[in-house]
């Protein structure tokens with residue numbers, strides 16, 4: 001999998017950008033706040049049609065353009081996949097509706113043909129590493145669920161659709177729970193939404209359980225390698241309907257005793273539905289759905305120590321680096337091709353040995369795009385193997401002939 005060229009208009013700081021990339025290594029050099037990360041963000045956006053850096057897509061539209069009558073940001077990637085070249089075009093269109101408020105519409109075209117968003121996520125694969133991604137391990141369960149969802153959306157067709165249907169149904173079910181409480185209504189009205197929630201929820205949980213187990217192997221190998229064989233990593237997916245709560249890094253028994261983990265779709269759905277029924281009265285009283293994939297947790301343990309609670313800065317940094325390398329390998333297994341690796345300011349965070357390890361393993365097979373404020377972090381030999389672009393105030397200039 002490769003990206004050959006990128007064209008942006010009105011995306012973030014770029015009113016206009018045209019770039020091309022070689023098969024292997026590209027280095028984006030520039031001072032802070034010039035647009036380097038935004039190039040990586042744009043490439044990754046072509047994979048997952050969302051940005052881990054923005055709370056909503058509107059933020060991605062160039063601020064000056066937002067004043068236009070019909071603001072549009074456009075991203076076009078020429079990508080190579082299974083020996084064929086394709087064009088992915090994404091348009092972010094800010095429509096003003098009757099009451100003056102604005103609504104964002106997202107359109108995707110592959111090779112000039114409009115496609116449904118669900119069908120295009122994961123058409124092109126990339127792995128993005130940002131220094132702030134240590135948050136996946138350090139912050140609350142939301143970050144880890146988001147991480148898993150974005151990873152899985154590239155590998156499992158149908159995952160994004162199940163997630164979107166689940167989220168919509170969840171909002172409707174929560175509204176109905178409140179209504180039933182206020183009006184003392186008939187709880188049988190919940191049956192339809194319970195079916196939608198449990199059928200989509202079971203798909204999501206099944207995919208998450210399965211992929212966590214598969215991914216753990218790749219992750220474990222990389223983590224062992226980066227810690228000189230001293231540390232093991234374990235991932236633990238904890239469905240909320242099992243009633244497990246995690247406190248201070250310890251799994252506690254919650255609403256019910258821990259059930260053996262169901263494995264297949266039917267079993268998960270059945271188990272989830274039973275728990276929902278058992279909790280019905282309580283949920284009507286609280287007006288909220290208390291179990292389901294939106295409340296599930298995934299924990300990471302290094303030598304049985306919960307990294308979110310006890311992980312040192314260095315351990316967490318190493319774990320995230322291992323996680324990203326593992327993602328490329330896991331995605332290769334799922335899709336048959338190596339994804340494009342996007343590394344933002346990665347080297348500044350690493351000690352010299354790890355820096356050399358990483359650079360030594362880069363670009364041998366996959367295509368990688370790296371950013372840096374300091375070209376001095378790279379050896380001359382390494383820099384010679386890269387195409388170097390200078391990024392300055394939303395403009396790019398090619399610095400060498402690579």
Ligand SMILES: Nc1ncnc2c1ncn2[C@@H]1O[C@H](COP(=O)(O)OP(=O)(O)OP(=O)(O)O)[C@@H](O)[C@H]1O
Pocket residue numbers: 011012013014030031032033034035036037038039059060061062063064373391
């Ligand atoms: N929607 C937008 N419209 C215009 N400018 C934006 C928009 N979103 C972000 N910016 C600007 O883009 C710049 C940040 O770009 P980016 O994060 O890509 O920089 P960078 O070169 O990676 O910097 P650093 O080295 O600090 O990470 C900032 O100046 C920011 O204000």
